[in-house]
Amino acid sequence: MSALNKSELVAAIASHTGESQAAVNRIVDAFFETIASTVAKGGKVQIPGWLSVEKGHRAARVGRNPQTGATIQIPAANTVKVSAGSKLKAAVK
Secondary structure, eight states: OOOOOHHHHHHHHHHHHOOOHHHHHHHHHHHHHHHHHHHHTTOEEEETTTEEEEEEEEOOEEEEOTTTOOEEEEOOEEEEEEEEOHHHHHHTO
C-alpha cells in the first residue's frame, strides 16, 4: 500500500462512517488544529493505545558543515515528539 494523503483519508473515513466528505474534512481539520494548538502551548495530546504528541526541545549544539568541514553553531529549537501506542504498534506486526 502506498501513502495515504488527506483527501484519501477523508474519503476512507466518510465511506466507513457514512458521513459526508465535507463533514469528515471539517472534523479532520479541527482534529489537527486542536493537536497543533495544544502542543504549541506546551500541552500533550494522548490517545491511549494509538499515539501521543508533545512538544520537545533540542539544545543548541556544535555541528559540522559536510562540504567544508567547518564547525557551525546549531541553535536550540523546539520539536514535536510523536509516539506510537500499543494498538498502533500491534497493527503493524
